[in-house]
Amino acid sequence: MIAPVYVKAAALAPQQLDAGTRLLFANYKGNYWHAQRSGEQNSRQDSAFLSLQGGFNLGLWQFRQQGNLAKVQGDSVHWHSLQRYLQRPLVGIGSELSVGELYSSGRLFPALAYNGIELASDERMLSDNQRGYAPVVQGVAQSNARVLISQNGREIYQTSVSAGTFVIDDLSPTSYNGDLEVTVEEADGSVKRFSLPFAALPQSLRMGHSSYNLALGRTRDSAANSLFADAIYQYGLRNNLSVGSGLRLAEGYGRLVVDTVYSNALGAFDLNLSHSRAHLPNDQQRSGWLAGLSYSRTFAKSNTRVAIAGYRYSTEGYRELPQVQAERAAARGRKPRQTQDLQQQRSRLEVNLNQSLGDYGEVFIAAVRKDWRGSATDDQQWQLGYRKTWGNGISLGLSLLRQYSGTVKDKSGREETVTSLSVSIPLGSSGKTRVHSGFQHSTSNGAQYDTELLGQFSEYSRYNLGSSHSEQQRRPVLNAKLQQDFAGVNWQLAGSRGQDYWQLSSDLQGAVTLHSGGLTFGPPLSDTFALVKAKGAKGAQIDGYPQSRIDRNGYALVPHLSPYRYNRIALKSKDNVVQEQQIAPYAGATVKLHFRKPHKPQQQNKKGNPT
Structure with a gap:
């Protein structure tokens, strides 16, 4: 095993550290998608997607970039740059300096995309490596499908998935805030979309430790870009008490926030209070308050874990900076990049609860409710589930999902109820081959059944064979996938065949260095x-x-x-x-x-x- 030798908070002296050598490197993830449809939807679709993330070093200065190439049939190749920046560690002050196309930290304030400079403390110099957070995306595909994920209007991910439940857990942390918009395109051309909330969680600091973040620049990817500055400072007063404060200033805008994290036998509480003042079009002045309370706790005796329970409420005059920029753009006759920036959220309630039943499995509950002022209605979603794995490797999963999505204009909405059952059974004593069976019923798509055989030819070669059937499809859909891990690349080939269509996709993932x-x-x-x-x-x-x-x-x-x-x-x-x-x-x-x-x-x- 490769095992790092950890040291205490003093870490290592600069003369003990290695800055490395000069070389170019890039992580790549490529996807090619082909679908051929006959009958009434007689058509052909081809698309290609290549994500690149890498850079090079010159001493302690490090250049990094992240972007993607996209090609859709009938369209030219497009390059989308997500980030380009320089960074440099400053061990002497326990910090890191960054310059270029950046995202603000997402701590205390919503994250912003901006061009500028940032100086922030780096906790990796004091404790175990704490890297950026990105959520796990889960969903269900009716066939071999293409999944696209966007954040703040930008496509950040594309891959192919097999029929049944899929999990995507390798997203890059491009931003700490901004809901993820997930699109699932089936092999027959049908499309499903859903949104995944994405936001950073509060953190406590050790007693005597502090953290700071300074950012200065000009916002980008907003309807009305403007100069802005952030200043954030947090400090651990005691083992169970951390305090923090932040100030965000921009042209005609200011926001002050005070944050307190307190923990005791009842759990950990994070109280957040903000005040904003904004200058809006037509010489309007708006000011208001935002209050938030979040809670987390693991009850050892009952094996109950409250991952996060939070509530926030804002008064009518309260504004975030993106809202102010959107209102200014609308007054000039320009369309905001994100329509939700014109909506004024009044409150948000979120709960995630896990209850262990010991040898009998685990129950989980997740719920979120959001409402807006004016003509917008509520968005509500809750999920109740059960999962259990036996000693022989057999696993069972049950879940019930209900969601209501309101609209802004006429207060009409769409209700959706999804029930699902999944069973996984190992074949043989090695457990290398398994059979997965699942059933799902939704109010919009009816019932769907899928069965899949998963196995491996060797440690580096795996296969999936399966079929699925739904009320919307008169014939079963056959699916197959082959995955191979080579020394320098991970490769996947997948295909499906259904009524009036067939589909083929390929994925490549790995890294390359030039030295x-x-x-x-x-x-x-x-x-x-x-x-x-x-x-x-x-x-x-x-x-x-x-x-x-x-x-x-x-x-x-x-x-x-x-x-x-x-x-x-x-x-x-x-x-x-x-x-x-x-x-x-x-x-x-x-x-x-x-x-x-x-x-x-x-x-x-x-x-x-x-x-």
Whole structure:
């Protein structure tokens, strides 16, 4: 195993840290989608999507970019740049400096996309690595489908999924705020859409520790961009009490927030109070208050976990900066990028509860309710579920989902109720092959049944074979998927066949680096990783990383390292000769390690002499 040696809050001195070497790197995730339809919908659809995330380092200065290429049939190739920026760790003050196309931190204030500069404390220098948060997206597909995810009007993700329940847990943290809009396009051309709330959660600080964030720049991707500045400071007064305050200033706008996090035997409470003042079109002045209370607690005796329970309420005059910008744009006859920016939310209630039943499984409840002022109506969603896994590997899941989505203009809405049942049964003692069966019924789509066989040819090769049938489809849909993990890339091929259509898709995911020794391919990389050089050791394994083997050019990638901690890197040859090195990188460093050519241990004769 590769195990970093953790140290206490003092961390490591700058002279103990490695800034790494110069090389270019990029994580890539590509998707190709083809659908052929006959009958009344006689058509053909082709689309391609390539997500790129990478950069290069010059000493401690690190350039990073994130964007994607998209090609839809009948349209030209489009490049969408999400972020381009420079960053530099400042260990002397426990901080990181960033310049370029950034997102504000999302702490105390809603996150903004802006061009500018940020100086913020970096907790990774003091404790375990805490990386950006992104939610898990779950849904149900009726066939092999294409899933597109957008945030704040920008497409950030695309992939292919098989029929049945799907889970996407590898989203990049492009922003801490802004609901995710998920589109599921089935092989027959039908489309389903749903929204996933996405926001950062409050955090407590250790006693005596502080955190700050300073940002200055000009907002982007808004209807009326403007200069703005953020100043945030948080401090741990006691073990159970943290306080914080923030100030956001922009042209004709100001907001002050005070935050207190208190924990006791009843749980952890976060009380947040804000006041805003804004200058609106026609010389209107608006000011108001926002109050929020959130709660979390795990009750050990009853095995009950309240993941987050929160309530917030705002007065009529309260405004967020994006709302002010949208109102100013509307007064100039310009359409806001996001129509919800013109809506004024009055309150929001959110609850997530998990109750363990011991040997009898687990029950969970999730609910959210939002309402707006004026002509907007309520949005409500709640889910009740049960799951259980037995010792023999059999698992059962039940859930009931009900949601109501209101409209802004006429207060009409759409109600949806979804019930689902899923069972997974292992075949054989190894558990490598399983059968999944599921049933789902919704008020809009009726009933759907699906069955799938999941297995593997080897440790790196997996397959799925299945079929699904729904009330909307007169014939069953057949699905197949093959996944293969190579040394330098993860590949997936999927296809489906239904009435009057067939569909085929392919996905590729991995990383590539360009350095003085050439090109090296490997699994997806984190922001801090290592390039291992071991000439003459082709096939040698990086201990703990099955996909990291020395290639024919004598190189391999270690996909992630813990910054500001010693990391043990072990190279194991085909002859079981093990070499080790330790490295402590800066955050964002691309470290290069040299290993000598392994030599097979000499055998000795009975007299103890080498043979």
